[in-house]
Amino acid sequence: MKQTPRNGPECQGAEDVAVRTPYRPSVKESWNELSFVPETTGHRPRWSGSHVGQSAQKKEVIVIGAGPYGLSATAYLLAAGVEPYVIGDPMGFWKQNMPKGMFLRSRAEASNISAPQKHLSIESYQKVLGRKFPDPLPIEDFVSYGEWFQKQVAPNLDRRRVQNVSKNGNGFEVTFEDGEKIYGESVVLALGIGLFLHRPEQFLGIPAQLAPHSSALTDLSQFRGKRIAVLGKGQSALEYAAILHENKADVAIITRAAEVKFHSLAWRKHLFRQLMAGPLRPLSYRILPPTDLGDIHTARKMADPKKFRRQSPEAQESLLRACTKPAGAYWLPSRLKGVQVKTQVSVTGVERASAGLKLALSDGTVEHVDVVVLATGYKIDVSKYNILDSALRKSIKTTPDGYPELTTSLETSVENLYMAGVIGEKTLGPTLRFVTGTSNAGPYLAAGIAGKRPQ
């Protein structure tokens, strides 16, 4: 069996698998607004996407997940001549687990679902629509871009939910909720963060209607006139609070932090991009990658997996942490005027009241609220991938903090089982926490899969 480097401490600085494959991504190639012609194994790209109803025969690759990562992986696989069987609700997490009226924190240039085909960028989609998207980018426009992208790369994808994935000989058996099974030689899991949501332990016994995780709420107009506490201090907490406030709820943000922070408008970067328009744009991306992450000193180390992997483990951790520091977008403060913010307090006790909840706070006060919104984020833990049968789950090697050990092709320790998305951030860097990381995950993954094909 071919041994490939994984993201444990033993593989720091190890040679990238992708480099040895016939399909070589580079930083330049991975930003899909640059012209890109993939070196594939010689197979002609096919654009028909996967087909429902062909479930009997063994698939070469099954992609589970039709969010940005599953769709981008599909585009790169197709360009490499591999036609995956794609499963998932297109942009499902964005439609069902984010609030109506949300704006993306990432700017349009950092929100492309990456593909080697230039015509799948946000810019191209705006040309198709004949209108420019506003800045910040409304979620509805981003979802419609994602659905359009899906129609281009996987028009016939299978929308059923997968209940179980298990090992079957050299390949995998995938069982749908309706009991039907399909078989694949390789499986790519692009399941997103939905399974990793974090509920603080004080709320474990409290019904979800009274203390929903933020990801359970889409229509915040239902809280009109209600007293709502929002727990958290990151973009989600602050944006949910703003939308609740605009929907005439009486909102209080509760956080342990000393203050809530906001990013400032990156006007220097905007000016730089404007000055470097047209033919200078690729050069501007080399100087400051279009990822929305980091500053002039850190942006390239964050954006380029090779540069990221050359850092010491401590430096990698610090780059990852820098990208998850809780702070709201620059356009949020004006929308939060009139919202109460309680800093330096934590919830020490929760009790059900006749209507709503009584929250005991660490400053000795008590808050009576109708509902608490837990904007308390996500904690990566591969053992929460409940669609993997337990034997398969146990055979995936993990790091002590719950991430899978992955090769640079995002392959787990189980051969031919791949994982894309935030779960790969320790391997290819912090971009994988955001849509912009599809420009890294897609090429590396497709290189790994296509590179295993017999020549």
Ligand SMILES: Cc1cc2nc3c(=O)[nH]c(=O)nc-3n(C[C@H](O)[C@H](O)[C@H](O)COP(=O)(O)OP(=O)(O)OC[C@H]3O[C@@H](n4cnc5c(N)ncnc54)[C@H](O)[C@@H]3O)c2cc1C
């Ligand atoms: C409130 C909020 C705001 C965000 N804003 C931004 C932003 O502005 N910019 C940014 O870059 N990132 C943002 N993110 C991060 C963003 O969620 C991720 O970057 C992105 O969605 C990851 O894409 P994905 O494909 O990995 O997962 P998802 O988009 O979550 O897609 C998962 C896919 O898996 C499918 N799936 C899951 N389980 C099964 C199953 N059992 N069977 C079949 N299919 C299944 C789902 O149907 C879905 O198609 C935000 C996250 C949150 C929570």
